[in-house]
Amino acid sequence: MLSHILSAFRFDVREVVPFCQGLGYTPADYYPSLLTNMVSSLVSELRENHLNGFNTQRRMAPERVASLSRVCVPLVTLPDFEPLVEALLTCHGHEPQEVLWPEFFEAVNEAFLLKKISLPTLAVVSLWLRHLPSLEKATLHLFEKLLSSERHCLQRMECFIKDSLLPQAACHPAIFRIVDETFRCALLETDGAPEVLAALQVFTRCFVEALEKENKQLKFALKTYFPYASPSLVMVLLQHPKGIAQGLCCQLLKCISEMLREAVEGQTAGSHRGAFESWFLFIHFGGWADIAAEQLLMSEAEPPEALLWLLAFSSSPHDGDQQRAQTMVEVKAVLGRLGKLFRSPTLSGQDLQAAAGEGREAEPRPLVRQQLTRRLLLSFLLWAPAGHAIAREVVTLMAQTEDITHEIIGFLDQTLYRWDQFCIEAPRPRKVARELLTELRAGV
Amino acid sequence: SEAFARHMEPLLQHLERFSEVLAVSRTTHVSTWDPATVRRALQWARYLRHIHRRFGRHGRIRTALERRLHNQWRQESSPGPGPVPGLTNFQSLGRCDILLAVRLLENRALGDAACHHLLHQLFPGPGVRDTEEETLQDCLARLARRRSAVHMLRLSGYREEDSLVKTQAELLLERLQEVGQAEAEGPSRLLSRLWERLPQNNFLKVTAAALLLPPPSTRPQEEELALGSPKAPGRGRQELVRWLLGKPDIMVVFCRSLPASLLASVVGRHPALSRVYLGLLTDWGRHLYYDLQKGSWVRAEPQDLPWEELYDRFQSLCQASPPLKDEVLTTLKSCKAQDGDYEVPGLSIWTDLLLALGSG
Structure with missing residues (x-):
């Protein structure tokens, strides 16, 4: 490194030295200026190339662009080079093949991921579109970050996701499809790990936000992002539940449920792939399932079949008809018992445990149904007027294993995040949820 | 007052001695320097930078130092190809250690032991940096990277003619502006001196480029360049026009050769x-x-x-x-x-x- 520095100082641009020194300037003054000017002249040459293509006289030959990108490899992190890096990425020549060196893309991507360079979104998008390995690397980099440190804080997860520029870049369908594919693989490999589910939901939220920001009129049809789904279902799912009236909300949920059911049951018998695809689409917008649970809990009417189905499907897509029907029956029973307690002025932990049906059956219930019951119970604690007083007691009873504790933390965090997203006014439930969350986190 | 002058004298002498060191630092004389000389020279430079920081807002001391620097530059640069100065104004005191370091690094005449010591002093490695060293070290490392970048671009067949001329033109305007603020006749004297000493063809090209630079300087400010003077290249251009109009012989060459x-x-x-x-x-x-x-x-x-x-x-x-x-x-x-x-x-x-x- 020292000998590099020394040799850098012993090179000179002979043409400028006498003049600049005659003016009393030192290399520390004129090298930065010289570099700035060299970079800006290259940038304007590239822009001209880009705009005028073959017609320009000063056309930069593809070989020159290539060699320029190669020279840049060790220099991309030099701030003076940022405009040149940007121009190389965004100015396409008119060659059918990629002229930039793969090492250039790799170096820029690396520098971007390590935050050693700041580039406009457009340039980053261009980088990922032109060099898929870089996009894959960026996606995996984000995954690693999310799953290693931020698994239980969606707020921070959101910051990381936005910071990665991937949601903005995903407005380009080609990029969306690759990121989405990575999520799909992660879900399949982890058998639907809750943190991957949470990350996908936050990512989708950020992506929809970026999409709305980019243009009110969709530049690309929704079909290009979700090619296997029915466009009308995607349209409904995309609706922001914020500001939708109670009654209408229930209508929408029924509608979603029916469309999904049609898609799932319309498949030839035993087609897991179809069920999985429908489920994968739905859990992008997983907030709807939680809204369904809250609706079911708080409505005094007979629980609608469609909402029960939605809940059962979202928690276990691979179930056969019979299993699902069984889940729906159980959920309905739990809801019935909880409904009776909802308005009661005083409650005890035992009441609730009895309502949840724990210890009723001889053999243990499937894991998924247990989870579903816990979710309903937690929602109950947050929303029932008398639930607050016994919330801590019940949660302590519930959190018997580390896995269950993490599950509860995840649920509370997700609920708070959803309320924030959808601007749900719920000061009391919010307070309880936050307190429980703090306590549980401290105990982990 | 007398007390003030008495107080200032050692400081001004120090400044003068450092200017001498600086002048020598780019000559072959440095071949006689040993590590101790290098260390002492760097210490002087640090002391002056300290002075710059300490008295930046102290009007009288600043003016006294500035006057001395200005006179020095004029004396040094009047006849003959004498030593090229680096300390031209008060602001340059703030980076005199960089100036010295760069000159020594550039100087191939510096002996191996002294050079080794210099590198060791400038880049002591991680763990032994204080904040002050850090700025110097980072500054030098960044400068080295930029110089390497310039060379790499040139080696890759970059056509740099325009950039070279433009850079010189920008610096010319900047200096004209600064010299003009200090003294009305400064710009014209500077231009005439440059005309006598530098290759005429390059000088004319630079002059033309300077006359063509867009009025508001769009060049991003470099921290090394932040000399503290307001940039008004418009004035530098007017000085250039005035000078050309006052020198019919040069104007003929200008119109003939470009x-x-x-x-x-x-x-x-x-x-x-x-x-x-x-x-x-x-x-x-x-x-x-x-x-x-x-x-x-x-x-x-x-x-x-x-x-x-x-x-x-x-x-x-x-x-x-x-x-x-x-x-x-x-x-x-x-x-x-x-x-x-x-x-x-x-x-x-x-x-x-x-x-x-x-x-x-």
């Missing part, structure tokens, strides 16, 4: 120069005579401007925007009228020029 299109753009921006340029062109036109045998306009003396070049220059001017173009055509037409307003070719050079330009 390419036609470049001159047309320059005089298009500076009407005062366009009048002189047109005057010179008509003068040169009068030196040509019509060779009946060859059927063309030829030079009387070898130093005269040939017809092709004269035509080229007028043509470039006619491609300029209306006021200049109109002025040029009016001049040509009035010259033609003075010659007798002939319409036949071969009698008056102005008739022929106008015909060739398609405005006959």
Whole structure:
């Protein structure tokens, strides 16, 4: 490194030295200026190339662009080079093949991921579109970050996701499809790990936000992002539940449920792939399932079949008809018992445990149904007027294993995040949820 | 007051001695330096930087130092190719350690032991940096990277001519502005000195480029360049025009040796120069005579401007925007009228020029 520095100082641009020194300037003054000017002249040459293509006289030959990108490899992190890096990425020549060196893309991507360079979104998008390995690397980099440190804080997860520029870049369908594919693989490999589910939901939220920001009129049809789904279902799912009236909300949920059911049951018998695809689409917008649970809990009417189905499907897509029907029956029973307690002025932990049906059956219930019951119970604690007083007691009873504790933390965090997203006014439930969350986190 | 002067004297002497060290640092004399000399020189530099930080807001001390620096620069740079200064103003004191370090790093005459010591002092490695060292070290490392970048771009076949000239032009304007603030005659003296000492062709190109730079300096500010003076290159350009107008001999060389299109753009921006340029062109036109045998306009003396070049220059001017173009055509037409307003070719050079330009 020292000998590099020394040799850098012993090179000179002979043409400028006498003049600049005659003016009393030192290399520390004129090298930065010289570099700035060299970079800006290259940038304007590239822009001209880009705009005028073959017609320009000063056309930069593809070989020159290539060699320029190669020279840049060790220099991309030099701030003076940022405009040149940007121009190389965004100015396409008119060659059918990629002229930039793969090492250039790799170096820029690396520098971007390590935050050693700041580039406009457009340039980053261009980088990922032109060099898929870089996009894959960026996606995996984000995954690693999310799953290693931020698994239980969606707020921070959101910051990381936005910071990665991937949601903005995903407005380009080609990029969306690759990121989405990575999520799909992660879900399949982890058998639907809750943190991957949470990350996908936050990512989708950020992506929809970026999409709305980019243009009110969709530049690309929704079909290009979700090619296997029915466009009308995607349209409904995309609706922001914020500001939708109670009654209408229930209508929408029924509608979603029916469309999904049609898609799932319309498949030839035993087609897991179809069920999985429908489920994968739905859990992008997983907030709807939680809204369904809250609706079911708080409505005094007979629980609608469609909402029960939605809940059962979202928690276990691979179930056969019979299993699902069984889940729906159980959920309905739990809801019935909880409904009776909802308005009661005083409650005890035992009441609730009895309502949840724990210890009723001889053999243990499937894991998924247990989870579903816990979710309903937690929602109950947050929303029932008398639930607050016994919330801590019940949660302590519930959190018997580390896995269950993490599950509860995840649920509370997700609920708070959803309320924030959808601007749900719920000061009391919010307070309880936050307190429980703090306590549980401290105990982990 | 006397007390103030007594107080200042050691400081000013220190400054003078450091300037000497700085002057020596780029000569072959450094071959006699040992590690101790290097260390001492760097210590002096740090002390001066400390002075810069300490007295930056202290008006009297600052002025006294500044005056001494200014006088020094003038003395050093008056006759002969003497040592090139680096300490030109108070701000430059703030980075005199970088200045010294760069000069020593550049100097191949520095012995191995001294050089090794210098590198060790400048880049002590991780763990032994204090905040002050950090800035110097980072600054030098960044400068090294930039210099390498310049060389790598050049090695890759980058056509740097324009950037080289533009950089020199920007620095010229900056310095003119600064010198002009200190002293009214400063710019013209500086320009004349540069003209005498530097390769003329490069100087003229730089001058033309400086006259063409856009009025508001769009160049991003570099921290190394933040000399603290307000940048107003507009004034530097006016100084350049004034100087050219006051030096007819140089103006002739300027208009004679630069390419036609470049001159047309320059005089298009500076009407005062366009009048002189047109005057010179008509003068040169009068030196040509019509060779009946060859059927063309030829030079009387070898130093005269040939017809092709004269035509080229007028043509470039006619491609300029209306006021200049109109002025040029009016001049040509009035010259033609003075010659007798002939319409036949071969009698008056102005008739022929106008015909060739398609405005006959």
